[in-house]
Amino acid sequence: MRGSRSKALHDQALVNCQYSMATFSTGDRKRRPHGDRQSSEMTLHLKQTFEAAILTQLYPRSQIDIYVQILQADGGNYCASVNAATLAVIDAGIPMRDYVCACSAGFIEETPLADLNYVEEVTGGPQLALALLPKSDQIALLEMNARLHEDHLERIIEAASKACKDVYAVLDQVVREHLQEVTALLGK
Amino acid sequence: MAGVEVRLPAARERLAQGLPRGAGEGGRDLVAPGDTITTDPGYMRGHGTYMGNEKLVASVAGVVDRVNKLVCVKALKTRYNGEVGDIVVGRITEVQQKRWKVETNSRLDSVLLLSSMNLPGGELRRRSAEDELAMRDYLQEGDLISAEVQAVFSDGAVSLHTRSLKYGKLAQGVLVQVSPSLVKRQKTHFHDLPCGASVILGNNGFIWIYPTPGQKDEEAGGFVTNLEPVPLPDREVISRLRNCILALVAQKLMLYDTSIVYCYEASLSHQIKDLLKAEVMEEVVLQTRQRLLELEG
Numbered sequence: 001m002r003g004s005r006s007k008a009l010h011d012q013a014l015v016n017c018q019y020s021m022a023t024f025s026t027g028d029r030k031r032r033p034h035g036d037r038q039s040s041e042m043t044l045h046l047k048q049t050f051e052a053a054i055l056t057q058l059y060p061r062s063q064i065d066i067y068v069q070i071l072q073a074d075g076g077n078y079c080a081s082v083n084a085a086t087l088a089v090i091d092a093g094i095p096m097r098d099y100v101c102a103c104s105a106g107f108i109e110e111t112p113l114a115d116l117n118y119v120e121e122v123t124g125g126p127q128l129a130l131a132l133l134p135k136s137d138q139i140a141l142l143e144m145n146a147r148l149h150e151d152h153l154e155r156i157i158e159a160a161s162k163a164c165k166d167v168y169a170v171l172d173q174v175v176r177e178h179l180q181e182v183t184a185l186l187g188k
Numbered sequence: 189m190a191g192v193e194v195r196l197p198a199a200r201e202r203l204a205q206g207l208p209r210g211a212g213e214g215g216r217d218l219v220a221p222g223d224t225i226t227t228d229p230g231y232m233r234g235h236g237t238y239m240g241n242e243k244l245v246a247s248v249a250g251v252v253d254r255v256n257k258l259v260c261v262k263a264l265k266t267r268y269n270g271e272v273g274d275i276v277v278g279r280i281t282e283v284q285q286k287r288w289k290v291e292t293n294s295r296l297d298s299v300l301l302l303s304s305m306n307l308p309g310g311e312l313r314r315r316s317a318e319d320e321l322a323m324r325d326y327l328q329e330g331d332l333i334s335a336e337v338q339a340v341f342s343d344g345a346v347s348l349h350t351r352s353l354k355y356g357k358l359a360q361g362v363l364v365q366v367s368p369s370l371v372k373r374q375k376t377h378f379h380d381l382p383c384g385a386s387v388i389l390g391n392n393g394f395i396w397i398y399p400t401p402g403q404k405d406e407e408a409g410g411f412v413t414n415l416e417p418v419p420l421p422d423r424e425v426i427s428r429l430r431n432c433i434l435a436l437v438a439q440k441l442m443l444y445d446t447s448i449v450y451c452y453e454a455s456l457s458h459q460i461k462d463l464l465k466a467e468v469m470e471e472v473v474l475q476t477r478q479r480l481l482e483l484e485g
Contacts, residue, residue: 093263
């Protein structure tokens with residue numbers, strides 16, 4: 001437990017996230033010494049996502065820190081942070097319900113688009129970020145930043161969750177290769 | 189500045205490419221979080237698993253360990269889980285009422301009670317109020333100690349004791365922090381290596397390398413530290429040992445006295461600083477692995 005001990009929870013672990021962007025990560029150089037509104041919102045989202053996935057009740061009175069820094073921003077910052085943090089949490093051996101995979105999706109010219117890049121994000125169409133526990137198809141976080149007709153919602157969520165599962169396949173393969181490699185080396 | 193070597197970061201090579209692939213697969217299950225281990229309700233839920241929809245599901249990435257009806261998943265890398273009798277190396281983080289808080293790489297800070305250590309002046313001395321006031325004279329914030337696990341509390345926190353002359357404050361040496369799963373459990377974790385230095389392989393993954401003390405009785409679990417300068421040859425041995433341990437860790441070889449001695453001997457043909465290069469590490473550890481295999485026969 002770091003910092004104020006009064007924040008410690010007696011029945012579960014505290015998930016503490018910190019999201020920041022490097023000054024050189026975006027096109028225009030911007031110093032954000034204490035983070036801006038956008039990054040504190042992102043911090044909150046990350047925290048919610050991982051509180052849903054990590055089995056926090058196993059470790060009372062302790063704290064799990066997740067620090068994310070964006071080095072190059074080209075859209076999908078939240079999603080990349082979640083996917084990277086999932087791998088980090090698995091590597092640290094922290095028990096989770098499932099992987100958390102995230103992907104963004106947008107709706108431009110009547111077509112749902114998965115995994116938006118920066119240009120697609122700034123065009124201003126509706127976009128949504130989805131964090132999924134892919135094995136059980138549970139949603140850890142769903143966020144939408146504009147209004148969208150209900151009829152389109154299903155298609156766009158469909159596109160996002162399909163992309164999440166594709167991300168899951170990639171992450172899972174990497175984790176398994178690593179596992180195999182290390183167990184073979186340890187030769188237990 | 190002619191001899192300075194500059195390297196750019198490069199992608200890590202896959203280590204197990206050269207090793208037989210089948211070795212990791214035969215009869216052992218590797219699981220990742222969210223994988224269903226079994227749907228049979230007759231099994232008992234162990235560490236690293238949880239029940240979801242009447243199925244036993246893994247919550248960490250690791251190897252499935254079945255003992256009769258109990259199913260556990262052992263993660264490759266975790267924080268230290270204390271067990272009674274383990275030898276640990278730790279760092280004092282706080283001095284409190286009648287106790288010290290010790291950082292031992294476990295999830296919660298460990299405690300060392302004033303009553304569970306040897307104080308100068310005999311075993312059976314009552315701990316008086318003066319002792320309590322003088323606690324900072326024995327151990328200060330930042331001091332390193334070796335100790336044994338006396339008890340594990342229900343929340344996983346560990347209580348330590350130093351009631352033996354083997355344990356106590358550590359004076360001069362080098363600390364290496366590795367993953368606790370790489371330290372092999374053995375009868376003894378204090379080793380005087382033939383190369384002229386000693387190591388304490390803490391079960392918590394803290395490894396202390398120090399010059400072999402002159403007289404054995406001198407260390408005496410004391411809280412007086414020997415601050416005489418360590419001669420250069422000893423320091424060279426210690427730094428070589430440190431780099432060897434780092435190499436063994438990078439190549440995921442279990443740490444115990446034999447593996448460290450073999451690695452040290454294999455490294456003698458290289459300069460100490462060269463041992464930090466990836467390709468030298470690989471070569472040295474490969475030789476060590478080979479010798480260990482020959483030893484096993």
